[in-house]
Amino acid sequence: TWQGVLKEYKEYLPVNENTPELTLYEGNTPLIKLEKLSEELGIELHAKFEGLNPTGSFKDRGMVLAVAKAKEEGAHTVICASTGNTSAAASAYAARAGLNSIVVLPEGKVAVGKVTQAMMSGAKTVTIEGNFDDALKIVRKISEDNDGIELVNSLNPYRIECQKTASFEVIDALGKAPDYLCIPVGNAANIAAYWKGFKEYNEKKGTSLPKMYGFEAEGAAAIVKNKVIENPETVGTAIRIGNPASWDKAAAARDESGGKIDSVTDEEILSAYKRVASTEGVFCEPGSAASLAGVLKSVENGSIQKGSTVVTVLTGNGLKDPDTAMEVALDQPKKLPLDEGKIVEYIESL
Numbered sequence: 425t426w427q428g429v430l431k432e433y434k435e436y437l438p439v440n441e442n443t444p445e446l447t448l449y450e451g452n453t454p455l456i457k458l459e460k461l462s463e464e465l466g467i468e469l470h471a472k473f474e475g476l477n478p479t480g481s482f483k484d485r486g487m488v489l490a491v492a493k494a495k496e497e498g499a500h501t502v503i504c505a506s507t508g509n510t511s512a513a514a515s516a517y518a519a520r521a522g523l524n525s526i527v528v529l530p531e532g533k534v535a536v537g538k539v540t541q542a543m544m545s546g547a548k549t550v551t552i553e554g555n556f557d558d559a560l561k562i563v564r565k566i567s568e569d570n571d572g573i574e575l576v577n578s579l580n581p582y583r584i585e586c587q588k589t590a591s592f593e594v595i596d597a598l599g600k601a602p603d604y605l606c607i608p609v610g611n612a613a614n615i616a617a618y619w620k621g622f623k624e625y626n627e628k629k630g631t632s633l634p635k636m637y638g639f640e641a642e643g644a645a646a647i648v649k650n651k652v653i654e655n656p657e658t659v660g661t662a663i664r665i666g667n668p669a670s671w672d673k674a675a676a677a678r679d680e681s682g683g684k685i686d687s688v689t690d691e692e693i694l695s696a697y698k699r700v701a702s703t704e705g706v707f708c709e710p711g712s713a714a715s716l717a718g719v720l721k722s723v724e725n726g727s728i729q730k731g732s733t734v735v736t737v738l739t740g741n742g743l744k745d746p747d748t749a750m751e752v753a754l755d756q757p758k759k760l761p762l763d764e765g766k767i768v769e770y771i772e773s774l
């Protein structure tokens with residue numbers, strides 16, 4: 425049975441006999457063939473559904489190593505700024521490892537499911553009247569000033585180091601690299617991590633290399649516009665980030681792979697978000713749908729050719745953000761009084 429990423433991929437990871445064997449059995453997430461969308465788009469489209477990790481997002485992959493290493497190095501506390509999923513993962517793995525956790529969140533801009541995860545995992549949760557970028561500056565300073573408090577945002581190299589395992593799983597499942605790897609871009613570590621993994625598998629196993637296609641939200645498109653976005657805004661609050669910490673690494677992944685980083689509107693994000701849930705049964709969170717929105721846009725404008733093999737990374741579970749789902753869902757629940765005849769009549773009329 426699956427032993428979690430630290431064990432399964434130890435030959436690719438900086439783990440040793442002193443590294444705690446930490447796991448919540450993260451990784452080994454399904455690569456789901458999107459049959460209807462493949463038919464409609466004329467491509468072979470698969471979703472790497474990272475929403476099925478233990479805390480519901482891809483963050484678990486990198487966090488398991490970052491927290492294990494923090495413990496190995498004698499930290500008593502881990503700290504992070506977060507749009508929500510990093511804090512959910514950091515606090516869960518800290519709890520698992522017996523460490524304290526402190527999370528700093530942008531007030532009112534974090535999906536409710538994510539806040540409950542940090543709270544239930546025993547994190548000390550601080551919300552600030554500022555955005556993710558403001559929060560990241562603060563936690564970087566605190567971890568620099570306090571030895572026992574380890575920063576576990578993706579500036580921590582262990583995060584990218586272990587998030588790369590997702591690209592191994594894509595190749596293992598597909599039998600090759602896809603022509604295009606499409607992924608949402610927020611703080612830009614995940615696109616860098618996938619590219620790192622594809623290059624390592626290529627070196628070690630001679631597997632092929634995809635073109636890396638990253639997608640920012642139009643209201644937070646720092647890399648696309650090549651400027652810091654002071655007040656990023658998007659319905660995909662996970663990627664509401666205006667100054668990506670891994671900007672350079674993401675640009676390198678784009679350039680080395682012959683790929684691109686483009687932006688998608690909130691309308692395109694929400695349309696993809698609803699479409700993949702209602703036609704394929706895959707419920708991801710809005711920020712994750714930026715990658716599928718990017719696939720649709722790229723097929724439309726020809727930058728993904730017909731017949732291509734494409735993987736779209738759906739980075740977080742839809743359950744994280746029930747408020748947005750309730751707001752935009754195609755059909756709202758029909759409320760009926762307890763009158764059996766009327767209910768039967770209504771349902772039979774559907």
Ligand SMILES: Cc1ncc(COP(=O)(O)O)c(/C=C/C(=O)C(=O)O)c1O
Nearest residue numbers: 506507509510610611612613614739740
């Ligand atoms: C669902 C989801 N999809 C995509 C991204 C973007 O990944 P990166 O480009 O590697 O940042 C995030 C990022 C979240 C945080 O940055 C945080 O939780 O603080 C996310 O939660």
